[in-house]
Amino acid sequence: MKKIGFDNEKYLKTQSEHIRERIDKFGDKLYLEFGGKLFDDYHASRVLPGFEPDSKLRMLMKLADRAEIVIVISAQDIEKNKVRGDLGITYDEDVLRLKSAFEDRGLYVGSVVMTQYSGQAAADAFRARLEKRGITVYQHYLIDGYPSNIKTIISEDGFGKNDYIKTTRPLVVITAPGPGSGKMATCLSQLYHENKRGIKAGYAKFETFPIWNVPLKHPINLAYEAATADLDDVNMIDSFHLEAYGETTVNYNRDIEIFPVLNAMFEAIYGESPYKSPTDMGVNMAGNCIIDDAVCAEASNMEIIRRYYNTINRVVEEKASEKEVYKIELLMNQAKITTDDRKVTVAAKERAESLGCPAAAIELEDGTIITSKTTELLGASAALLLNALKVLAGIGHDVHVISPEAIEPIQLLKTAYLGGKNPRLHTDEVLIALSISASTDDNARKALEQLPKLKGCQVHTSVMLSDVDIKTFKRLGVDLTSEPIKTKRK
Secondary structure, three states, rough: OOOEOOHHHHHHHHHHHHHHHHHHHOOOOOEEEEEEOOOOOOHHHHOOOOOOHHHHHHHHHHOOOEEEEEEEEEHHHHHOOEEEOOOEEEHHHHHHHHHHHHHHOOOOOEEEEEEOOOHHHHHHHHHHHHHHHHEEEEEEEOOOOOOHHHHHOOOOOOHHHHHOOOOOOOOEEOOOOOOOOHHHHHHHHHHHHHHHHHOEEEEEEEOOOOOOOOOOOOOHHHHHHOOOHHOOOOEEEHHHHHHHHOOEEEEEEHHHHHHHHHHHHHHHHHOOOOOOOHHHEOOOOHHHHHHOHHHHHHHHHHHHHHHHHHHHHHHHOOOOOOHHHHHHHHHHHHOOOOOOHHHHHHHHHHHHHHHHOOOEEEOOOOOOOOEEEEOOOOOOOHHHHHHHHHHHHOOOOOOOOOOOOHHHHHHHHHHHOOOOOOEEOOOOHHHHHHHHOOOOHHHHHHHHOHHHHHOEEEEEOOOOOOOOHHHHHHHHHOEEEEOOOOOOOO
């Protein structure tokens, strides 16, 4: 049985209560910055076993009649065609996905804001695409000296240049496809514009990571740094909070850097600031809901290793810099872990070295390690799926669950009609063949029924996989890593 380290029900209750208290603290309007993934926070669910990926969304739905959502995306991310790693889609596509997902659940999405705009052609094209769909789009611009030049920032030459976002509800949730999109700057800009219009607006931050009330170098917080290695985020002791209260708390560099700006803005609006530190701004209660620190620490260490492999694979594909790898290696040193601490990594590499061919390994929920190798009919990852499903179904290793009648047509299609030279089945193809066999074979049916049990399992392959195999594992909810070794694509 999967070990649980986090009490999700307690989290929903205490977190929603805390947010309501913060809403009541301000008068006309509250801008609530939602950091991380609002809709599907898979990172949180990996490092806090027991956390449900949609927890923040479920909580927000309780405030649906009072809230509207503004989705923020950086024009620079649009220009770079930045991809959301956990879903494999670009940030601009994720804006459309998020809008549809929110609205399907009865939440109101008021507009989209493009931040850091400086005339990027791709951003202009995306704006036209959104407006064609009837979506209101606003633009925010780069500001010289941001975030330290407060005099310029809080002026008509700073936030004053930005479009004013028209909102209609008292709670405005600012969210984005990923970190570094400009959510906080959007909130601060709105505070400036609301003040000009005589509206008393407040700001609060709902950021799950880093967790402010666990140690700075706790694996949970180190895993957050690994997840944002491309952003140069660094977890830090909140010096403002330490000075004000004598209490050590953790925040990250961008929030600490921006705090004097926010503090100055509140002083201009109210005469004094309601917050003494970045930690004060937050409403995160996740740290209070950890029920087994050891379980969460172990899961976080595995996440750091997973992030290391994903990043080094992206370097091989020329999609990331070696600087990101070096940062995660430093985090691994701080956590006192190596790639050998991940059991499936060791198992897959040992099997590949002993056989002299690509291999793969999976760790099931009960800790059982299963391996596979590349054969004439199946790639190592496809063979791994079959091996794991047979073990879960109690089917002997030598029992065939896919008939030749199911495999041969797929091989014929690949080689004779689609021009491929490699007849081996990929993961998606082997699952199709298994489903075909399941209609006439009880063992195949039993094996197919085990697929949900693969969710959350750890997998490692001795070579990098095709996009098809990677996407299949993602759909199954498997945590996949691969050695940074390319294979010849067939």
